[in-house]
Amino acid sequence: MEATVVKNAGSHYVLSALPQWNPFPAVLRGKIRLKASEITNPIAVGDRVCYCLEESRDGGQPLALITEILPRRNYVIRRSTNLSRQAHIIAANVDMAYIIVSLYFPEVKLPFLDRILLTCELYGIPATIVLGKTDMYRDFSADEIARFRSIYEGAGYPVIETSVVTGEGIDGIREVCKGRVNLFSGESGVGKSSLIKALDPSLDPKVGAISSVHLQGKHTTSLYEMYPISSGGYVIDSPGIRGFGLVDVQKEEIARYFPEMLKASADCRFTPCTHTHEPGCAVKAAVDAGLIAPERYNSYLGMLEEDKKFR
Ligand SMILES: Nc1nc2c(ncn2[C@@H]2O[C@H](COP(=O)(O)OP(=O)(O)OP(=O)(O)O)[C@@H](O)[C@H]2O)c(=O)[nH]1
Ligand SMILES: [Mg+2]
Numbered sequence: 001m002e003a004t005v006v007k008n009a010g011s012h013y014v015l016s017a018l019p020q021w022n023p024f025p026a027v028l029r030g031k032i033r034l035k036a037s038e039i040t041n042p043i044a045v046g047d048r049v050c051y052c053l054e055e056s057r058d059g060g061q062p063l064a065l066i067t068e069i070l071p072r073r074n075y076v077i078r079r080s081t082n083l084s085r086q087a088h089i090i091a092a093n094v095d096m097a098y099i100i101v102s103l104y105f106p107e108v109k110l111p112f113l114d115r116i117l118l119t120c121e122l123y124g125i126p127a128t129i130v131l132g133k134t135d136m137y138r139d140f141s142a143d144e145i146a147r148f149r150s151i152y153e154g155a156g157y158p159v160i161e162t163s164v165v166t167g168e169g170i171d172g173i174r175e176v177c178k179g180r181v182n183l184f185s186g187e188s189g190v191g192k193s194s195l196i197k198a199l200d201p202s203l204d205p206k207v208g209a210i211s212s213v214h215l216q217g218k219h220t221t222s223l224y225e226m227y228p229i230s231s232g233g234y235v236i237d238s239p240g241i242r243g244f245g246l247v248d249v250q251k252e253e254i255a256r257y258f259p260e261m262l263k264a265s266a267d268c269r270f271t272p273c274t275h276t277h278e279p280g281c282a283v284k285a286a287v288d289a290g291l292i293a294p295e296r297y298n299s300y301l302g303m304l305e306e307d308k309k310f311r
């Protein structure tokens, strides 16, 4: 029998035979061979698995045993830091990744956002950016909101503004979530769990306060968990991401996963071109002409630098 992993609680799992919602517990017994030994979790939320039922010895409910992980269509992975060899699969078989950010409390750091976007590109997962908590800054940050939009729409990503306080953007997200498995990702305190609650008030993921000292979240959500949205579709809530080390990408390839740089690079005089010092570089020309946002280009340079340090 087949089912989807909807919750990963460390030693045990919860499965559901999607698109049905019939969550039931399951365990992984014995060894499922890991392809890459440096991956810390063999099974991630979103994985399709085969399971069998084992009669319980005390006459209770039969127990579901996971016997096989079916091949993944895609997955999102990160290393906790670039120094660590250990990687963690955030979620598998995702139709859309929503990267949730806010201009304040906590303030978005663009290089961090760009790393998550790059990872989505690397694994072929379409990404949408959610600029949340707009009720907190809409009145006095119109310029910053416009700048943010122009950077990311210019790079080819949809940007949706939301607030769970005013309800802005919630209907729109509800609509695009339908019929899909959606991942909500982003740093702690940006409002991932709050957004799930706003999409479907019958759901109750834990929501935590922002630390008044650090103006950051307190890592309230600690597990990956999929929720069925009553209007249709599924959302995976995830713990806030701290650092986002890149996995599986060679330095020469990084620029290919910035969609706007990939497009411009067709006209570079040299191939390969690192888009740093080469004469006739079309990417640098596009940055100079204001067609590629300098913020994005700087994120790219930062990734190259970091690559030099850690490899
Ligand atoms: N004003 C305002 N506050 C919000 C909004 N969305 C979330 N918050 C607040 O932000 C804080 C953090 O919200 P959570 O939903 O717990 O954030 P999270 O992203 O799930 O955080 P982690 O689980 O720690 O990763 C809570 O105090 C929420 O009430 C919003 O749209 N407007
Ligand atoms: Mg949360």
Ligand SMILES: [Zn+2]
Binding pocket: 265, 268, 269, 273, 274, 275, 276, 278, 280, 281, 282, 283, 284
């Ligand atoms: Zn170039």
